[in-house]
Amino acid sequence: MDAIDVLRTKRDGGRLTPEQIRWIIAAYTDGSVPDEQMSALLMAVFFRGMSGDELAVWTQAMIDSGERKDLSSLGRPTADKHSTGGVGDKITLPLAPLVAACGVAVPQLSGRGLGHTGGTLDKLEAIPGWRADVHEEAYLRQLREVGAVICAAGNDLAPADKKLYALRDVTGTVESIPLIASSIMSKKIAEGADALVLDVKTGSGAFMKDVEASRELARTMVGLGEAAGVRTVALVTAMDRPLGRSAGNAVEVAESVEVLAGGGPADVVELTLALAREMLAGAGRSDVDPADALADGRAMDVWRRMITAQGGDPDAALPRPRETHVVTAPASGTLTRLDAFALGVAAWRLGAGRARKEDAVSAAAGVVWTAGVGERVTAGQPLIELHTDDPDRIPRAIEALEGSIGVDTEDELLPLVVDRIGA
Numbered sequence: 001m002d003a004i005d006v007l008r009t010k011r012d013g014g015r016l017t018p019e020q021i022r023w024i025i026a027a028y029t030d031g032s033v034p035d036e037q038m039s040a041l042l043m044a045v046f047f048r049g050m051s052g053d054e055l056a057v058w059t060q061a062m063i064d065s066g067e068r069k070d071l072s073s074l075g076r077p078t079a080d081k082h083s084t085g086g087v088g089d090k091i092t093l094p095l096a097p098l099v100a101a102c103g104v105a106v107p108q109l110s111g112r113g114l115g116h117t118g119g120t121l122d123k124l125e126a127i128p129g130w131r132a133d134v135h136e137e138a139y140l141r142q143l144r145e146v147g148a149v150i151c152a153a154g155n156d157l158a159p160a161d162k163k164l165y166a167l168r169d170v171t172g173t174v175e176s177i178p179l180i181a182s183s184i185m186s187k188k189i190a191e192g193a194d195a196l197v198l199d200v201k202t203g204s205g206a207f208m209k210d211v212e213a214s215r216e217l218a219r220t221m222v223g224l225g226e227a228a229g230v231r232t233v234a235l236v237t238a239m240d241r242p243l244g245r246s247a248g249n250a251v252e253v254a255e256s257v258e259v260l261a262g263g264g265p266a267d268v269v270e271l272t273l274a275l276a277r278e279m280l281a282g283a284g285r286s287d288v289d290p291a292d293a294l295a296d297g298r299a300m301d302v303w304r305r306m307i308t309a310q311g312g313d314p315d316a317a318l319p320r321p322r323e324t325h326v327v328t329a330p331a332s333g334t335l336t337r338l339d340a341f342a343l344g345v346a347a348w349r350l351g352a353g354r355a356r357k358e359d360a361v362s363a364a365a366g367v368v369w370t371a372g373v374g375e376r377v378t379a380g381q382p383l384i385e386l387h388t389d390d391p392d393r394i395p396r397a398i399e400a401l402e403g404s405i406g407v408d409t410e411d412e413l414l415p416l417v418v419d420r421i422g423a
């Protein structure tokens with residue numbers, strides 16, 4: 001095989017054969033096809049797209065670059081969830097223990113945040129002692145004994161994606177539906193769960209700002225999951241405003257614990273339950289109502305065991321910021337705009353997120369707001385609290401918030417669950 005033939009075929013709008021796809025993914029992963037040639041192919045895919053058949057083979061080749069886990073020895077159904085990333089999206093934290101409390105094991109291999117959306121592992125690392133790295137044996141033991149694990153993916157999980165994603169990042173080829181779908185689904189299918197629920201975010205704070213593009217991404221990913229034998233459903237959900245009342249690390253852990261204790265913001269509770277119902281249905285347990293496990297404390301029990309199993313202290317105080325700054329409501333009336341992207345950028349600039357993979361994040365950094373869209377506010381009331389360890393970061397965070405707050409404006413908000421895609 002010749003890499004130039006493969007990339008010329010795609011450049012000219014032709015279809016790649018399964019052999020060509022399998023060969024180039026394997027050869028790029030082992031280093032025999034260099035970055036220059038793969039960059040050209042990615043750009044050709046960006047402009048020409050891929051057929052459904054090509055994409056299924058491409059995704060399978062990415063899975064085959066590593067190991068597909070077999071969780072059948074657990075002896076109980078398994079389900080996982082993936083979010084395409086949003087601001088204040090802490091749903092995995094209450095969701096994984098909730099679903100486990102309902103009898104379905106949740107093997108959740110997560111990532112770290114990049115840019116304005118937070119990463120689940122970064123948030124959990126705000127808990128004193130908690131470790132993201134769990135070895136294979138301990139991973140299976142925790143799934144068996146506790147029912148839920150949220151940890152970092154090892155190097156054997158779709159290694160082709162690690163190289164491809166890094167290359168896409170520097171070649172302007174991230175925003176391609178087939179490349180995003182294969183990247184996400186190769187990792188999620190390799191994780192080995194029986195059922196998968198995708199939370200595809202849409203709106204200013206999401207990867208896909210446009211509802212139609214989000215639907216197409218959702219349909220593409222559901223098709224890939226089903227083709228690989230994983231029962232897959234996607235909810236397309238609102239990210240025109242942030243979720244809950246906080247974005248950052250420790251602040252999102254605190255809010256998740258509130259939800260597990262039976263309180264917390266209504267949108268976080270609603271989305272957690274909607275996703276839990278889909279995960280349980282996918283795993284064949286639609287007879288169980290997750291609202292019961294949330295109300296009677298079983299989900300909180302699993303949370304405490306899950307955190308303890310990974311070295312964390314669920315009772316320890318969470319890190320507090322050295323500096324805070326309050327932004328007040330600009331007028332009295334109904335809060336009609338709280339822009340997700342702006343709040344995400346503010347939290348990021350305060351130190352909650354990273355600009356490069358190697359950067360460290362601050363556990364105490366983040367943003368907390370006292371009112372959500374649709375609620376009444378009074379001019380001058382404290383509305384947004386900025387948390388940081390570094391006061392020099394505050395002016396740039398305030399800058400990010402310019403124009404992000406609207407009172408009595410004509411903004412039209414998306415419903416929390418915009419669409420459901422899947423059987």
Ligand code: URA
Pocket residue numbers: 084165174179180181183184
């Ligand atoms: N998340 C991924 O894992 N891959 C992408 O391509 C985009 C988001």
